[in-house]
Amino acid sequence: MSGPLLEFENVSLSFKGVKALSGVSFGVQDGELFAIIGPNGAGKTSAFNCMNGVYKPQEGDIRWKGESILGRRPDRIAELGIARTFQNIELFAHMTVLENLLLGRHIRTDVGWFSGSFWTKKARREELDNRDKVEDIIDLLEIESWRQYPVALLPYGIQKRVELGRAVAMEPELLLLDEPVAGMNLEETEGMARFILDIREELGISIILVEHDMGLVMDIADRILVLDFGTPIAMGVPADVQRDPEVIKAYLGEDVVA
Amino acid sequence: MRGRPNLFASYAAEQGILPTTTKKVSAVLLVIAAITIPLEVLPVLSQFSQPSWLVLLNRSLIFLIAALGLNILVGLAGQVSLGHAFFMGVGAYTAAVLGGTGAGLWSLGLPIWVWLPLSGIIPALLGILIAPTAVRVRGLYLAIVTLGLVFIGEHIFRNANSIAGAPEVGREWPRLELRIWKEENPLIDFASDGNWFGVSLPGEAKTFYFLLVMAIVFVFLAKNLGRTRIGRSFAAIRDRDVAAEIMGVGEFRAKTQAFAISSFYAGVSGALFGVVVGRLIPETWNLFLSVQFVAIVLIGGAGTVAGTVLGSFFVVLMPRMVENVTRFLGDQAIDGGVLSIVGDFVVSIDGDFGLISLSAQGPGLSIFQLNQVIYGLLIAVFLISEPLGLFGIWIRIRNYWKGWPFTY
Numbered sequence: 100m101s102g103p104l105l106e107f108e109n110v111s112l113s114f115k116g117v118k119a120l121s122g123v124s125f126g127v128q129d130g131e132l133f134a135i136i137g138p139n140g141a142g143k144t145s146a147f148n149c150m151n152g153v154y155k156p157q158e159g160d161i162r163w164k165g166e167s168i169l170g171r172r173p174d175r176i177a178e179l180g181i182a183r184t185f186q187n188i189e190l191f192a193h194m195t196v197l198e199n200l201l202l203g204r205h206i207r208t209d210v211g212w213f214s215g216s217f218w219t220k221k222a223r224r225e226e227l228d229n230r231d232k233v234e235d236i237i238d239l240l241e242i243e244s245w246r247q248y249p250v251a252l253l254p255y256g257i258q259k260r261v262e263l264g265r266a267v268a269m270e271p272e273l274l275l276l277d278e279p280v281a282g283m284n285l286e287e288t289e290g291m292a293r294f295i296l297d298i299r300e301e302l303g304i305s306i307i308l309v310e311h312d313m314g315l316v317m318d319i320a321d322r323i324l325v326l327d328f329g330t331p332i333a334m335g336v337p338a339d340v341q342r343d344p345e346v347i348k349a350y351l352g353e354d355v356v357a
Numbered sequence: 358m359r360g361r362p363n364l365f366a367s368y369a370a371e372q373g374i375l376p377t378t379t380k381k382v383s384a385v386l387l388v389i390a391a392i393t394i395p396l397e398v399l400p401v402l403s404q405f406s407q408p409s410w411l412v413l414l415n416r417s418l419i420f421l422i423a424a425l426g427l428n429i430l431v432g433l434a435g436q437v438s439l440g441h442a443f444f445m446g447v448g449a450y451t452a453a454v455l456g457g458t459g460a461g462l463w464s465l466g467l468p469i470w471v472w473l474p475l476s477g478i479i480p481a482l483l484g485i486l487i488a489p490t491a492v493r494v495r496g497l498y499l500a501i502v503t504l505g506l507v508f509i510g511e512h513i514f515r516n517a518n519s520i521a522g523a524p525e526v527g528r529e530w531p532r533l534e535l536r537i538w539k540e541e542n543p544l545i546d547f548a549s550d551g552n553w554f555g556v557s558l559p560g561e562a563k564t565f566y567f568l569l570v571m572a573i574v575f576v577f578l579a580k581n582l583g584r585t586r587i588g589r590s591f592a593a594i595r596d597r598d599v600a601a602e603i604m605g606v607g608e609f610r611a612k613t614q615a616f617a618i619s620s621f622y623a624g625v626s627g628a629l630f631g632v633v634v635g636r637l638i639p640e641t642w643n644l645f646l647s648v649q650f651v652a653i654v655l656i657g658g659a660g661t662v663a664g665t666v667l668g669s670f671f672v673v674l675m676p677r678m679v680e681n682v683t684r685f686l687g688d689q690a691i692d693g694g695v696l697s698i699v700g701d702f703v704v705s706i707d708g709d710f711g712l713i714s715l716s717a718q719g720p721g722l723s724i725f726q727l728n729q730v731i732y733g734l735l736i737a738v739f740l741i742s743e744p745l746g747l748f749g750i751w752i753r754i755r756n757y758w759k760g761w762p763f764t765y
Contacts, residue, residue, distance in 0.1 A: 151603050153599065153602075153603070172602070172607070173599075173602040173603050174602050174603075174604075174605045174606060174607040174608075177602075177603060177604060177605035178605055182604075183603055185600065189597050189599070189600035190597075190600075191592060191593050191596035191597055191600070191601075192596055192597075193592065193595075193596055193660075194589070194592055194593075194596065198589055198592070201589060202589045202590070202592075202593050202601075202604060202606075203604060204586075205586060205589070205590055205593075205604060205605050205606055206604075206605035208586050209586075210585055210586045210587075211586075211587065212582060212587045212614055212618060215581060215582050215585035215586060215587050215588065216578040216579075216581050216582045216585075217578070217581065218374070218577075218581045218585075222581075222585055222586075223369075225586075226372060226584075226585060227368055227369055227372070230368045230372065231368070234368075265604070269604065269605065
């Protein structure tokens with residue numbers, strides 16, 4: 100592998116006086132499961148929003164396979180192969196599970212309004228092909244019984260899974276997971292961890308994970324970046340990060356270190 | 358498969374446009390029933406074969422086409438628009454100029470296969486042109502922007518006398534007939550009385566058949582759009598626009614497409630409206646017309662094609678129903694029937710007290726005013742108690758009978 104898949108170089112983002120990110124640099128390798136952790140307000144979700152093109156950092160550069168993606172529109176960045184789930188579920192509430200997953204296929208399909216309206220051979224073939232691909236994901240995530248339900252009616256844990264499925268349906272090269280197990284019990288968390296590992300191993304998708312559940316992060320992440328108030332304070336394999344005095348200070352306070 | 362209507366053996370069967378046997382059969386029956394109306398075959402439906410009823414049914418079908426367009430914009434893409442009447446007007450005058458023959462007005466006398474497609478395409482292009490302004494605002498603000506469009510349009514139509522005719526006078530539209538080019542006798546005449554396959558039909562009935570085919574085509578197109586890629590992208594923008602963008606749906610592109618497609622439907626409908634009515638004044642394309650379409654979409658059920666069909670017929674036929682009921686009550690009051698007390702109170706006869714008056718000068722509301730009040734009330738009632746509209750009521754009835762005799 101020549102270089103990192105996604106690379107942050109000295110990225111700084113601020114809203115008026117508030118520094119959300121300052122001088123963040125890291126690179127995610129192909130096939131890696133990279134985790135970003137930090138206390139509340141550390142800038143983890145802001146980092147995601149920069150990758151997606153929702154926010155534009157004032158300084159630094161974000162590169163996808165060596166090419167700068169700074170200033171590109173979110174939908175263009177999605178087309179590159181970056182998919183994402185959200186901290187607070189952002190599913191399309193009035194659509195069914197199936198429709199949500201099919202929407203995920205938007206960038207991988209190209210039937211326009213004309214062939215769609217006339218239900219041409221091309222549209223028909225693409226819809227069925229899409230359905231086949233989506234069914235594979237439904238199978239992988241074990242949500243068969245929820246297929247035809249409007250997502251607003253589903254329990255929280257299932258919604259989280261559907262959102263993961265929608266992102267996977269985009270056939271991304273990089274998947275950004277924003278707190279995939281927030282608010283879940285131990286059993287659900289273990290289930291979700293299994294799905295995340297399956298996605299990485301079976302589909303070969305690289306993952307950036309933002310998560311507060313330390314057990315999960317330490318168990319499945321290859322490398323971890325720790326942010327505190329927008330500043331990177333440590334980066335490395337889980338075992339090293341766990342012992343880093345700066346990290347302990349950020350999470351537990353000054354006295355513990357001393 | 359027999360006995361298991363909900364079992365699908367292939368994705369193709371499940372994703373069909375009418376997936377269940379019940380839906381297929383009822384769609385076919387509905388079309389057959391519509392076809393038999395002017396033929397006076399079924400006793401129940403034959404009363405609708407009077408020209409006065411056919412005129413209303415024709416109007417319902419024309420309104421249905423425009424309403425399907427507005428449903429794509431409002432129901433599917435979630436963009437509230439009050440500008441539908443403007444796009445209808447643009448389509449109507451495109452048809453009038455291209456197909457019309459009036460002296461002293463711009464008219465090219467071209468055949469239907471030229472003006473009908475263009476009466477959709479030109480408003481669609483205009484929609485694309487206006488979209489960049491409209492896409493920047495949402496919700497209430499979009500409603501105001503599109504409201505402005507109606508007033509600008511009305512002003513232009515009233516002053517462009519060589520296109521729209523003089524104010525309060527208007528212009529004539531081309532007749533509904535198929536010509537190859539500008540020859541003397543039309544190939545098919547949809548407008549005047551005559552024989553078709555040995556059956557003598559009034560002009561209204563022939564127009565009805567033409568519009569029925571048009572409406573079915575547009576229902577088919579709207580339904581297909583809703584269940585394929587572009588329709589899903591509209592719904593995604595409606596539900597969560599930021600998430601949709603991150604999933605790769607271009608917000609600007611999707612909204613522009615929704616505007617263009619909806620304007621296409623409006624334009625075709627406007628052209629047919631002009632052609633079928635024959636002569637319209639420039640003031641036709643006003644806010645009240647737009648509000649009627651919003652009423653159709655909301656009363657029928659936003660986002661559903663079946664609801665839009667129900668809504669179109671309901672909103673167009675309701676004034677006639679209200680009038681019939683009022684007349685009936687008036688007759689009761691005069692003849693001293695069972696409902697004479699109710700009739701006496703509700704209807705004003707010869708200027709005495711009453712909530713509704715059948716003559717123009719009497720106290721109380723005119724039929725027209727009464728209908729306006731009822732539209733307003735219905736929109737409010739549906740928004741509060743049944744957001745899915747007539748379609749929602751139908752779903753509830755259907756589910757009740759599906760589970761009968763069990764209520765859970």
